[in-house]
Amino acid sequence: MKVLNRLFGRRQPSSSEVARERLQFVLSYDRANISPGLLDTLKDEIIAVISRHISIDPEGVEITFSEGSRESRLEAHIPLATNRGGRKK
Amino acid sequence: MPGKVVTITSGKGGVGKTTATANLGVALAMENLKVVVLDADIGLRNLDMMMGLENRIVYDLVDVVEGRCRLRQAMVRDKRLPELYLLPAAQTRDKTAVSPSNMIDICNQLRDTTDFIVVDSPAGIERGFQNAVAAADEVIIVTNPEVAAVRDADRVIGLLEAEEKGPIHLVINRVKPDMVRRGDMLDTSAVIELLAIDLIGIIPEDESIVGAANRGQPIVLSNNSQAGLAFRNIARRLLGHSVPFAPLEKPGLFQRFIKLVRSEGE
Structure with a gap:
């Protein structure tokens, strides 16, 4: 199988x-x-800060940490809230 | 030329450090070199058992450090080879009985009369480990193809790199080619890629290792053992010879077919 x-x-x-x-x-x-839990803390704080200025989709926010041979980086994927999806509903 | 200190360490316990130390020491002595194997695992000595020299110990490392005997008196000669000695650990003391500078002193004394000093490190990253690597010119990390051993190996590599110790070499021990083929064990290339250090040996799982330990006869001394051959190859690589790696994990025909089908689909 x-x-x-x-x-x-x-x-x-x-x-x-x-x-x-x-x-x-x-x-x-x-x-x-760094502890994996740190990313959750960062995520919550980033959402809070950015939401004060722009409307974002908090469900879609992704913070990842990656390590390459030359550098380590934090990557944030922050989708903005759009009205398009909302109007249909 | 002064002798070289090679420390065998791993982070995690039970991966085969002591077996590797005994076998590498014997394998180097088989190349007609003067070798001392030094047990830095104070309080839990076992290198003497692996070497089959446990009932010939009179003095130990701590006796030397505390001045109860001369270095020469503590060294137990292995009669199976022309120039192989064991410097045993103390069994009734703890890691704090020796300091890193004691280890550097002792190894410096041994360098004058020896080609290789192979140091067996205790598990962990505390004092015993610090003692074991204090004098190291080269370090061999022993790991197994399983998650806990690889993670601990990475931690130790990080500590050694921070102290600029090295070169650091990797030995992957207890590889089971059948399990690797079935996808139930990390393959050696994955381990090498994860740890990103120079590979010096791959030791297949070999049941005769247990019998060898039972008898106190390191496996390199037997002729027809895969693991024994792998240890001899490590010794040769350590001496700068280029020895090809045995094809332990060559995929079978069926696996190659599966791989082909899979890659076509991607």
């Missing part, structure tokens, strides 16, 4: 792939000495 799933592209990731992804995540946080 596993093989069939693989052949038809519906496969579950193997445990080694999961391990690799989890390690990529945890090592980047360990190396930067």
Whole structure:
């Protein structure tokens, strides 16, 4: 069944792939000495600050931390609230 | 040329540091080099057991540090090879009985008469680890292809890089090719990519390691062991020879087919 799933592209990731992804995540946080929970705090505060000036979609805000070979970076994805979706409803 | 200090460490316990120290020490001595294996795991010594030298210990590292004997008197000669010695740890003391500067002093004394000093570090990142790496010219990180071992290895690499210790080499121990093929174990390339340090050895899981430890006969001394061969290769690489890595994880025909189908789909 596993093989069939693989052949038809519906496969579950193997445990080694999961391990690799989890390690990529945890090592980047360990190396930067920041806790994953910090991002939630940052996210809440960023939403609060920006919302004072512009209307944003708080559900869509994503803050990610990534580590490359040369630099580490925080990335914020902040979608603005639009009225288009709202009018239809 | 003064001898080189190579420290074997890992962060996590139980990954095979002591086995690696014993085997690397023996493998280097088999290359006709003068070698001392030094147990820095004070209070939990085991290198003597792995080497089969436990009942020949008279003095230990702490006796040397505290002046109860000369360095030479504490060294236990391994008669299986021309120039191989064990400097045992004390069993009844703790890590604070030795300081990093004590370790530097002892290793400097050994450098004059020895080609290699292989230091077995305790697990952890505290005093025992600091002692073990204090005199290191090169460091070998032993890890297993599993999440906790890789994470701890990364932490230790970070500490060593902050202290500008190195070169740092990686040994991936206890690799089970069947499990890797099934996708149930991290493959060596993933571990190397995650840790981003130079690979010096891959040791396959080998049941005969247990028997070797039972007998106090490091596996490199037996001729037909995959793990033994892998340790001999590490010794040669440490000496600057370029030894190709054995194809432990070559995918079978079926896996290659699956891979092809998968990549076509992407």
